[in-house]
Amino acid sequence: MTVWTKIYVLEEPKLEKPILIQGLPGLGFVGKLTVTYLIDELGLKPFARLYSTHLTLLDGSTGIQINSNGTFFLPKFEFYAYNQKKPNIIFLTGDTQPTIYGQYEVAEHVLDFVQKYGCEKIIAVGGFQTPFERELGKVYGVFNKPHLGEELKSLGVSITRSGAITGACGIILGLGDQRNLESVGLLGATKGEYPDMEAAREVLKVVTKILGLEINLEKLNREIIEMKRRLESLHRIQTEAIGQITREFRRGPSPFYV
Amino acid sequence: MTVWTKIYVLEEPKLEKPILIQGLPGLGFVGKLTVTYLIDELGLKPFARLYSTHLTLLDGSTGIQINSNGTFFLPKFEFYAYNQKKPNIIFLTGDTQPTIYGQYEVAEHVLDFVQKYGCEKIIAVGGFQTPFERELGKVYGVFNKPHLGEELKSLGVSITRSGAITGACGIILGLGDQRNLESVGLLGATKGEYPDMEAAREVLKVVTKILGLEINLEKLNREIIEMKRRLESLHRIQTEAIGQITREFRRGPSPFYV
Amino acid sequence: MTVWTKIYVLEEPKLEKPILIQGLPGLGFVGKLTVTYLIDELGLKPFARLYSTHLTLLDGSTGIQINSNGTFFLPKFEFYAYNQKKPNIIFLTGDTQPTIYGQYEVAEHVLDFVQKYGCEKIIAVGGFQTPFERELGKVYGVFNKPHLGEELKSLGVSITRSGAITGACGIILGLGDQRNLESVGLLGATKGEYPDMEAAREVLKVVTKILGLEINLEKLNREIIEMKRRLESLHRIQTEAIGQITREFRRGPSPFYV
């Protein structure tokens, strides 16, 4: 019982050789933002949920997250099915990444699950951290079969030629390759300092071309402007909160307790 | 054999659909204080003990704790049964929390165990850390079914609308919900700096209403005053001890050894 | 295969209800020094060896230790049998302690093993760290049955009345008690700064009385004097080595490489 990974199917989808698109929280939240935007634009509901003792909260502690209505949930992955057009797609996103010791186990459960629906190709999307302004806006790619590399180049993707892809994005590709699935990684260059919707937009442009999806990016463009507003506003709130805590502390604790 | 969790039943209780009330050491010791007070007031003895390789001493090391008579014990959880009135209750408290990697395993053993007695509802109590004086005295709640939320509001509980509940308190709720048990979390606001009996008193007022228990809080009120005395006294002892160690060190080690 | 603990029996001993005496590296090396001295004085050879993936080198890394003749060995525990007098004894000592996650597993293998020979009583010896000069020379005790407490008191042992015993010494007692074996802990007060033979000597005095062994402490007394000499010498060597390294570094690396 010690460690486990469980997938609950809410509703069996009809899928034919679906492509898996995985985007989880990571550098600049590029992967999660990309997949979440696609799910929202296509109006999809989750058809399965994955829970695991290897999924912790984002800060690494075990526990539950609280919803705005007072209910709560264990950290989870969610699967969404799209079967309106060819290729069919399974989208995978989630609240968190597995712990370093659970990455292999969780990725293997994911692959076992999507292969039951006939999956033969996986695309993992994420962020690529760079300190260089000139690299922002670029999408970097890795792949495991020569024809995938040609496809990426024809879409304007920069082929990555060194380094490593860590975390869930790297492991699903490594295990996908081991199972001989077509495996493509798409990484949006990001400074990684905040949820980077501009990096996600560039990845979205590539992903939608590969999948033959027509997705309106207007909402994303508006959200990028909105995000910039929110970041400014967050700055203000933080500044105020720090001021308030400082004032509380200045008042000091009640004389009895400390 | 590597990892295990064992429950020893000392005496089989007669229980009908008991509610589980769990309160373990955590923020401000609110959970443990709450449940321990109820156990003491109801005059209950443990009917079962849980041991696990995942239970460490409070400082995270493995070992035994020593009693004031020179005997000792491994870190453990204890279960107490109350069947004098409806609803029947199983109280759960303990010396420690499981390690971060054992939280799921231990919580599953606990749920397996109480479900054998017909448990369909769990209440996890704990502390909610806040730096704000104005929040002290409040009890925050989370829940997994709408009617439980209504009940909490009617009892003056503030519904939590963001954030996370970490540790054993969060995991038992997450897994309880996964098993479709009614699951309620009650968190007393606390600065978390010392065993916070005043936060526990506020949680006690809510818990006893939910359970229909009549518990005299006079003893707790006296203990709160006594606790404040002890904290002052602890301050004095620490100050003296530091003085004494300082004096020993000033004398210096014997010339031979160092 | 991931984790394992194996015991190799070199030669089956004849033992009748032996008492287990465990002394492993720990605070001031009191436990290991005590048991090693008894083994040497009784002229015993190991009859069994325990290896485990949970035994690391003393610095926590995995690897092998090198002997003075160029051979090597994995970290291990060794069992020694004494059957010349009643009570029969199994001595257990070793190169290291299990990792924090392996303490339970290794202790259970030890108890399974000695119970096969009819063991009904265990004595774990170790050190008790104190900054106070006045406590040095004392032996502290814990126990799990009232008559053992009486015996300890009659031998001048101070009963411990609070705190914890961490590590292998604590876990063997906790699990021994869980198996209803007579379980006694004997802790020599030590500053814990170096292998403390004087603390070991005090523990030896108590252990030999419990076991009815006549052990000559003269050699130990000489070794204590010798140890003090060696500590002084070690100081000198360290000082010289630091001087030499400093001189090497002052010379600097060859200009090419750095």
Place this chain on the structure above:
Amino acid sequence: MTVWTKIYVLEEPKLEKPILIQGLPGLGFVGKLTVTYLIDELGLKPFARLYSTHLTLLDGSTGIQINSNGTFFLPKFEFYAYNQKKPNIIFLTGDTQPTIYGQYEVAEHVLDFVQKYGCEKIIAVGGFQTPFERELGKVYGVFNKPHLGEELKSLGVSITRSGAITGACGIILGLGDQRNLESVGLLGATKGEYPDMEAAREVLKVVTKILGLEINLEKLNREIIEMKRRLESLHRIQTEAIGQITREFRRGPSPFYV
């Protein structure tokens, strides 16, 4: 499924009582450099690959490494067979070491695997860190049978008489000895600051004598000179890169985002 180690055989070799030569990344990369040079000089291709949840990237994170053509791979060990002369040899090298918790499991898989081909002798090569210039150029040895010690001495190897060998190099020797295989460790003295080809050259001289291989060291000598050039060049690149990042940061982020 949680943890696993898998060996994929690409092509079954014909081997008679092969000697295993293991050299993995470690201190000064001496082990990996030594084995890689032999593989290159003998023109061998891998006949088997080992993957494991215990193999991480060199920085300890899980993920994949990227090749210069945009493809990628999970961290792995590779086995190479040499059967042109007696003794037959299995060379083992890899991208990384197992995590501290996986060292035993991976080494046992390696030994199970090579013993299937009749392996009765293992040689583990690695580095030995020293701050002393005068020790550079020496090869230190450990062994588990007296006749191996004699052989090492006759080859000018210095017998190690204290200390420890940590990591994969130590564990394969410890477990090899436990399986009663002839087990020899050869450690090239190195400052450990960079891939130390000069230390590898000294180890190569000993290994080739033991194996009766005639290996031309000219290429290595040229590579040592080349390496020194590259180290200088790396210095320059780093200095330039730091300068460039400094300039980028001096320009500052776009006013909106931070």
